[in-house]
Amino acid sequence: MQFQLSPELIEKIEILVEEQNDKELLLHLEDLHHADIAEILDELNLDEATYIIKLLDSEKTSEVLMELDEDDREKILNNLSSKEIADELEEMDTDDAADIIAELSEERQEEVISNIEDQDHAADIKELLRYDEDSAGGLMAKELVRVRETWTVGGCVREMRRQAENVTRVHSIYVVDAKDKLIGRLSLKDLLTVDTKTKIKEIYIPRVDFVNVHTEGEEVARIMQKYDLEAIPVVDDIGRLVGRITIDDMVDFIKEEAEKDYQLAAGISQDVEADDTIWQLSRARLPWLVLGLFGGLGSVYIMQGFDEALETFPILFFFTPLIAAMAGNVGVQSSAIIVQGLANDNIRGSLFHRLLKEVGLSLLNGIALAALVFLFGFIVGQDQLTSLAIALSMLLVIIVAALVGTFVPIILDKRGIDPAIATGPFITTSNDIFGIFLFFYISKLILGF
Template identity: 75%
Template sequence: MSFEISDELIDQVKHLIKDVNDTRLQEILDEIHFADIAEIIGQLNLHQATYLIKLLDSEKSSEALMELEEDFRERILDNLSVKEIAEELEEMDTDDAADIIAELPEDRAEEVIAEIEDEKHAEDIKELLLYKEDTAGGLMAKELVKVKETWTVAGCVREMRRQAEKVTRVHSIYVIDKEGKLKGRLSLKDLLTASAKAYIRDVYIPKVDYVNIETEGEEVARIMQKYDLEAIPVVDHETVLVGRITIDDMVDFIKEEAEKDYQMAAGISQDVEADDNVWELTRARLPWLILGLFGGLGSVFIMQDFEDVMTNPRIRDLFFYTPLIAAMAGNVGVQSSAIIVQGLANDNVKGSLWKRLLKEISLSLINGVALALLVILFGIVMGYEISFSLTIATALMSVIIVAALIGTFVPIILDKRGIDPAIATGPFITTSNDIFGIFLFFYIAKLILGF
């Protein structure tokens, strides 16, 4: 069933736009899912894209708009009239509509809201704009089905039919008291199997997971995953039911979070994509490279102190090993920090710090001994003096232990202070470990070889 958008289809659409052949365009696009239409639009120029959005029914264009990349969507919206945008928003769920409004310039946003015909919808959107992004309030939608505990099942089904028209997917029916406070839930299945005359208060499930409007998005994602929820109600400070979050919105959130961590580990500081322009990519990448450069210049300083080693042919080969030492310090540091950062995100870094310290030291000892043996073997093959090989092996082992400890404990400390530990992966840990590693290497060499 996988639908592939062919280059021919794109070309056809472009030609039909050029020929202003609206009838044929409608025919073709009618058959296509909005997510695929968004993909087609993503490959058109601004003029063509705007043309298609205007041509399509708001029902379909509004869904396609939500799937577009933010930058491109903003440029399309610039080309639409206030009235046209309001028509799109009319068809969107409140959470999507609020996201779009938040992307508009302030004065335009107000004009658009004023143009929305459905007053309840406009009010709901305005309410959502009050909440902070990435909190439950900012993530939730106002669309949900709620019934009062005093109703009968039959009355509830009647009311539900009315409310359900606006709600694309009914996951749960929420039960509230007369003050609007969340009391529990009912599934559609329960409703189908209960007697029509029963009262809701006698059949509903009083246990219901919920989050507060201020709950952080990450925490919402964690709860929904842990308890396998497909939707979660959101309440205000008086436990009044104000909205709900569905899992499909959280999937996007979870993915974005994972991608952000991944990019952070790779030394990319903003949310960029392969097809962003050169300047955006530079802004995301250059700062980390500059950090790396300063780190590198730091090692230059350290090595200058050991310049005399170069005049001693017996030991000057030490300098050949600085990239190796730096690389190993960096690799070990990144490994340790990645495991900890992931563990912190999944909430499974438990137990005492001392135990973790011991574990990291034994782990690095095992790795260190294995690698040190390889270095000694290499030295034998190359015909180095044994004291020279031993120096490098010892230094390597110490560097690995220190790098593992830095990689493990820097994220833990950051996390304890409320800083996102993910910044301690990637270039940050590599750079600091490079410097520490090289310093340690020469210092240990000096101790052993006595120069």
């Protein structure tokens, strides 16, 4: 049952495209899942991929297009006429169609929309384009099954058959009043088990979770995960049912969010993938490296200020990478825990309590590490006061680094800034500079150079 992409298959497809052997091509591709066809197109060059998109019917290719990388899709769409794009959009759910259109230039957008024959579909897409991409309005689809509370189950089933034509998957049936306001829901299961003459108002469930069109995507994800929802209806500011969001769209969103946090922590500022171009990758990575470079130059400057120790205590300079590594690692650990905690909404309790805990934790870890450093000094026969100075100042660096790692994301979050930007090179770099200064300053106090 499993599809396996093989070099032989790609080669065969390439030859068939070359020969323009449409019949054989269709034979090979027709039965494949759209996600598998997308994987094949990924391996072909632009002209070959465009040829196949034009060959297959738009019901299939509309789904293939949704599976492609944004970059690849953009190139293929550039090879299609506005009419051809419009044909693809006709087959898509409104949320997917709006996502695709949003990628086009404004001029092209209007051209494409005017070519969509189904006026309702075009109006729906236009409506979705008005919302912010990451809001519930930007994430929702217009396709859903809605019934009136005054209908009977029988009438409802007839009407549903009509509406269901346009809805890929029926999760829930939403119940609205005469003014189209969302008042409850029905499950398909319930419909199966009651008499067809029953009125909807007698059997619908009046409790229904919903979000407003302006609710942020992150909040939608949180609600759907917390309450284990497979779909959630979206209402406008006066409570009218305007769309629904399904969990499969949110899975991508949740994963992208988690990956974005991770990428930021790793010092990658844009959404890039291993297969992007060198330029794209460089643009995403270089800014953070430059930040690290300035941090490193800051350390150079600080150490020059302590250069009187070069003759008497050169060992201190040998320890600077260790101090920088400790400050960086501790800061990254603390901030990662806080950022994930903030994302999962389980950072509770007072700031003072968290401060005490973080100090306790870093004391615990710091003392263990300081003991190891002291032990190392003892083994290599280092002067004991020097070892003590190094161990103690490292302990202090660790505590400060943990506090910086904990509170910088909390403060950013309170000010409405994404705390994830604080987890990577930003924390590492500032902790490096700060840690090295603290290390030399405390050592100087103890050793007196």
